[in-house]
Amino acid sequence: MKAAIIGGTGYGSIELVRLLNKHPYMEVGSVVSNSQAGISFSDVYPHLSNIIVQPLETFNADRLSEENDIVFFATPSGVSSKLVPKMIEKGKKCIDLSGDFRLRNAEEYESWYKHSPADGKYLKQAIYGLSEIYSEEIKTASLLANPGCYPTATTLGLIPIVKKGFVDEKSIIIDAKSGVTGAGRGLTLTSHYAEINDNVRAYKLGAHQHIPEIEQVLQDETGKEIAITFSTHLVPMSRGIMCSMYMNLKDYISTEDVIEIYNQFYEKHPFVRVRPVGNVPTTKEVLGSNYCDIGLHVDPRTNRLTVISVIDNLVKGAAGQAIQNANIMNGWDERTGLTDIPLYP
Template sequence: MRAAIIGGTGYSAVELIRLLQHHPYVELETVISHSTAGSEMDSIYPHLTNIIDRPLTALNIDSLSEEVDVIFFATPSGVSKEILPKFLENGLTCIDLSGDFRLKSQTVYEKWYKKSAAEQKHLDSAVYGLSEIYQTAIKEAKLIANPGCYPTATLLALIPVLQHNLIDCDSIIVDAKSGVSGAGRGLSLGSHYSEVNENLKAYKLGKHQHIPEIEQILNQQSGKTSPITFTTHLVPMTRGIMATIYASLNTPVKTGDIIDLYQDYYQDHPFIRICKEGIIPTTKEVYGSNYCDIGVLADERTGRLTIVSVIDNLVKGASGQAIQNLNIMNGWDVQTGLEYIPLYP
């Protein structure tokens, strides 16, 4: 299968390049960047010297539609909704890593993203690409809305207990922390070294664009309309997300029983690893990989459940999950091209 990446100089794009380089069924045909067309890839990312030997190109929809079979959109929000539909009309498979097709409501998108929304017909046809949960729908999709990084860590942690009605939906609190790469490669004061180093900062309180995405899926899974408390923090590391989630238990339950539930729920999903009782995962244990590690504690004293979920925000939270979705769409083993052991230390 021939693939293209549009938005070729961001961190998600370069991570797609790294992962696709070893995919046995996919050849990366071209990398497209509006701002740096004509530049050699290794002039932007020297670590790709002698690996990507073709220059970045400008976008030509007609010629690209004839050259490739699948397109990954690693563009900022607000871009893919303008160009992606034209590729759909030309019969290409599209996997969008931005937020343009995740929310089903135009009104909700415009409220949280402060941009005009995609056409409703495309929002309706897009399949939310949370790989372990929507595998059946992904198999038949032509347009995948790849989940955000925070939602991936949060939803994979919450859905099993929601489906078994073990927690009170109105009590969910998510305390999430991310490395600086989640902010992208663009220059900003918030990601400046001297602002981030030896510092811990909460940001976008009550305003993060991933809030409606998480709530949309939780409401689908629970059948209830419940808001969540969701707070994000920036920590001084490059990669990784840790979502620490709190919820009140509907009935008393032991930690071991919750662990058994998660193990049964994800037994056919190799990228989800459930920690043994007393073990809580760390971001380093998934670094550079497509794994999501989950640890739990059912606190009998407080009657609350604590779930800790960790992912690499650039892999399972973006490019790795995009490739996992491509594997599902084509009937390949989900681990194809993604069998990377986490980097340690």
């Protein structure tokens, strides 16, 4: 199966190329970058020399549909909403790594993302691709909204205990930290080396576009209105996300019992690994992999649960989960092409 990648020079696209290169059932077909069309991919990324030899292309729905079987959109927000319908109408399965189809409410999307929303017809058609939670819906999807990196780490860390009803839903606080690749490849002042090195920066306090996505998933899973406190930080590393999440328990439950709840919830999901008592995951322990590692601790003094969830933002938070979803959509084992051991050290 040939896969087209739209938005070919961003970090998400490059991670798709790396993972598809060793996938047994998919291979890179067309790579689209309107801004650099005609240039060899290896001229943009020399590490791809003799690996990806085709030149970058412009977007042409007719040609792409003839030459490819599935389409990954790794474009900035506000772009895929215009391009995805053209490929859907050609009968192609589409997986969108941007935020254009994640929020069902068009007005909410416009408010948080500051772009015109996608056509309501396609918003209704889109399936939210949190692989471990919505696999049954994903199996029959033709348009899939790949979750954001922060929402993947947070919701996988929260859903098992929140869904049980053991948590005061009004008390959820998320302290999230990301490597600088989460800000994309374009240079800004905040991602400039002199600004990010030896520094930790809080940003978009109360205004991050992933807030409504996280709340939408938690509300879907609990049937309750949930509002979170979500604080994001850039830290001086290339990739990785750690979400430290704090919430009050309604009644006392031990750390051991919470871990058992998570182990049962994720026992059939190979990419979520729950740590034993006293074992807290780090970002380096999932680097380059599609794993989400979760550590848990109940403080009996405050009756507050701490959940630590870590992912690689470019793999489980983007390209890896997109391929995991493609596997599910095509009836393959969800682990296909994604069994890499994390890079360590």
